[in-house]
Amino acid sequence: MTIERNVFSTKDKLAQALADAVAENLNAGLDERGEASLAVSGGSTPKRFFQVLGARDDIDWENVTVTLVDERWVDESSDRSNARLVKENLLTGSAAAAKFVPLYAGTEEPDASGIAQANGAVAQVPVPFDAVILGMGNDGHTASFFPGGDALEEALNAEGPVVAIRAPGAGEPRVTFTLARLLQTRALYLHIEGEEKAQVLDKALETGPVETMPVRAVLSQSHIPVSLYWCP
Ligand code: 6PG
Secondary structure, eight states: OOOOEOOOOHHHHHHHHHHHHHHHHHHHHHHHHHEEEEEEEEEEETHHHHHHTOOOOOGGGGEEEESEEEEEESOSTTTTTTTHHHHHTTGGGGGGEEEEEHHHHHHSSSOOOHHHHHHHHHHHHHHBEEEEEOOOOOOOOOOOBOOOTTHHHHHHHHHSSEEEEEEEGSSSEEEEOOHHHHBBOOOOOEEEESSSHHHHHHHHHHSSOOOTTHHHHHOOOOOSOOOEEEEO
């Protein structure tokens, strides 16, 4: 397991440093293949980072594709929508020129047809990703790899690219990129803030079952190093 720890004294310093690192990843992709891709998490933690990154004008955003590592199966009018969070905080300013590929397909449930549509949509995202940014919940989930998830095994072991998953702690049904797809990236970040999450991470780093703390699947893989970005 390889984890590079980046610790900051404030949320603003963390957001700035993470935006610097991700900008470098995107620019490396743009230099090498003329296009770049970024997969971001939703939830409450990334808002400040989104605003800092979205304001950067040293990235050729027109050739960048942004998608989500996971999404709640809700319409963009919902304040639970990760797509809405990204559109309102990242895809503003310079980054408004980027292409956004949503995971929510508008069907009532993430049924076979909804997932087929999501898989069709994500086929437009250049692979490998240039940067993937994961969050983590206090229950040890990351992306939508939730403890007790009905499709957790598939999400952690299948190729995907995306699967539907329902879990007691997830609220609404979700759609998530599989672990295999999220690991196909130039750079992999785990962005968490606060003492409580530091304690959850310490526990996840102890040996134990992946099913009870699915973030362990990310922490224990040897495909790509994890860069931890943390502040109190
Ligand atoms: C989601 C996420 C999820 C998130 C964690 C942390 O849609 O809920 O992508 O994996 O990163 O739940 O969420 P917070 O930042 O709100 O603590």
